[in-house]
Amino acid sequence: MSSELTAARYGKDKIRVFRVVREANIQHIVEYNVTSLLEGDVSTSYTEADNSVVVATDSSVYRHLLYFAKTSPHILDPEKFALHLGTFFVSKYAHIHKAFITIEQLRWTRISVGADGHEHPYSFYRDGDDKRITKVEVDASAGKDKLVGKVTSGIADLLVLKTSGSSFENFFKDEYTTLVPVNDRIFSTSVDLSYTFSPVQLSSPKDDRKLEFVVPDGTDLSGGAWDGIGVAERARKVTLEVFATDESASVQATLYKMARKVIAENPHIASVTYALPNKHYLPIDMSYIGIDNMTPAKAEVFMPVSAPSGLITATISRK
Ligand SMILES: O=c1[nH]c(=O)c2[nH]c(=O)[nH]c2[nH]1
DSSP, X not given: OOOOOOOOOEEEEEEEEEEEEEOSSOEEEEEEEEEEEEEESOHHHHHSOOGGGOOOIIIIIIXXXXXXXXXXXXXXXXXXXXXXXXXXXXXHOTTEEEEXXXXXXXXXXXXXXXXXXXXXXXXXXXXXXXXXXXXXXXXXXXXXXXXXXXXXXXXXXXXXXXXXXXXBOSOOOOTTOOOXXXXXXXXXXXXXXXXXXXXXXXXXXXXXXXXXXXXXXXXXXXXXXXXHHHHHHHHHHHHXXXXXXXXXXXXXXXXXXXXXXXXXXXXXXXXXXXXXXXXXXXXXXXXXXXXXXXXXXXXXXXEEOOSSOEEEEEEEEOO
């Protein structure tokens, strides 16, 4: 039998880090779960037990992440922070050619206080279980002076439900069809969204603490236009608004409207993928006691079904 190593990637997973940024009158926080993985000329560590090529996951990967959490000017901005960290890894280590940084950001929202409901400068609450996800690849395989940053971000676990404004009719029917068409039903899903930015060319930081973003035409986007935080806010808002207001003919049709709007509102987004489980809530048949709970307008008692669910996915790309 013969075999060979065809892929290898290693690093640190489930790194939990919390950072406070203190300004004179306000404090900012982020809580991240980070995965930081490296690829490069490390095959002998697997095939010959040669640890000399291993940038140890503790001493380098984890300790550098902590150092960057303390010093990076981009810590509050997950896309830029991940690009900064990835750029550092592939720049510092000659034999590391790719870095893969995944950041899951937990929600902390400012508490509103007082009669005017103003935002408190240093008190926060968890206002949702959904996470903001950023996946960054920094690719130095074309050369250490030709770094490319590939960024996909999105949302996970955004649980939503509407009690009307959703139908499912006129679907394909054959001898297996038992599903009854409905013009009004509960629609619930746990939104999994990811959107891909156009790749960015990065320059290796001469000073660790800086990171220049340079797009192919030479325009410096470090200031505003390439705005991961803004995209994330708009994408979450569009997702919730379209979900709430669409007269949904199906999960498929609503998904498509959401994705098109995310692309229309965000010029740097090249494609959008949604994965939407159709979390079924089944009306209970109460005809045994003479009560109509099955016609859509009279359906009030439902059984939430945890499994199975439908799963509707699609990718919509900019033309
Ligand atoms: O919105 C829906 N899409 C489907 O593809 C489907 N299939 C199904 O049984 N119910 C639904 N609902």
